[in-house]
Amino acid sequence: MAVDEALARCRRPGEATLRIYRWARPTLSLGRNQPARGRYDPHALRSLGVDAVRRPTGGREVLHDRELTYAVVVPVAGPGSLRTVYHQVNRALVQALAAMGVRGGLAEPGERSPRPDAGACFGEPAAGEVMAAGRKLVGSAQVRLGATLLQHGSLLLDRSPVGLESLAAPGHGVGGDRGVTLRELLGAPLSFDHVASTVEAALAGSFGGSWTRASGLDPEEEGRVRSLLPAYLDADRTWGR
């Protein structure tokens, strides 16, 4: 998450970045503004080997485990650009799914968008999110940093053996495992690399321009990650709200 933010803060004019990654350990990410204090059981997180982090983006909690995570960093001109990018990315993801044999679509506008305290991200789709078989397959969130937008999101590859509910504090239902995974849709697993290259091709095609594949961060980005990391590792920042 710190790398995602660093990429956004170091974006050069005229450039955009796509990062695709996965998680070394199951990790619970909390939305920038969502209340978390008392909602989860720290002993359960420790005993199940689950890390926790506060995202820079909005939305609600996600248990990252057997998923593909993408981060898109693009320039934005005004407040309307946020929804434009949101739909552009999600339409590209639907195309990627089609290339993998999955018929996906975008969630219809429902009632008013859920607040950050409305329960887990995958518990309920928001308008425009990527769905398949009537359930949420990709959860995404955004932050605007001046003239730069970071959007990142989770494409579920397989169900986590941990389960969000097993992390909840006693008496707190988090309603988090209602999404659908690619494996469930296809009846067989797809390799991470295959999904990553398909998603990369769809997003690169959607945004256009010329793309260069980089294997790591440049020195400026590495320096920014180092400066951001203490905040991302700060338990008060993660759990204090």
Added chain:
Amino acid sequence: MARIPDDLFYTEEHEYLKATDEEGVFQVGVTDYAQGELGDIVFLELPSAGDTFSRMDTFGTIEAVKAVSDLYAPVTGEIIAANDALDDDPSLVNSDPYGAGWMVRIRVTDPSELDALLGADAYRELVGEG
């Protein structure tokens, strides 16, 4: 079409300043255009009375759907009040941005900074409604 009242000051960050009965104190919020573009506002993080900011400092955040954006101080000044009603009902920013959906009241430190703000016509041009 977004409402852009003639008697307000505007910023390129899509905030407005509205004069209050108290001299030098302005009500600050996001414009009708901005709320429409952002969509459903679901959360605001606002400063406390007594906090001070320089122009273009980040003074809070606004979350719409699942997008977080910083709020920038349109002028240098001291926060006189924040709109606590938005804690319970952030949708007031959508339904009444120039009224019940105001965000903060700020006492302007340097009135000359108001000269750099946009008038209604300039703001209409900015958002393509001129």
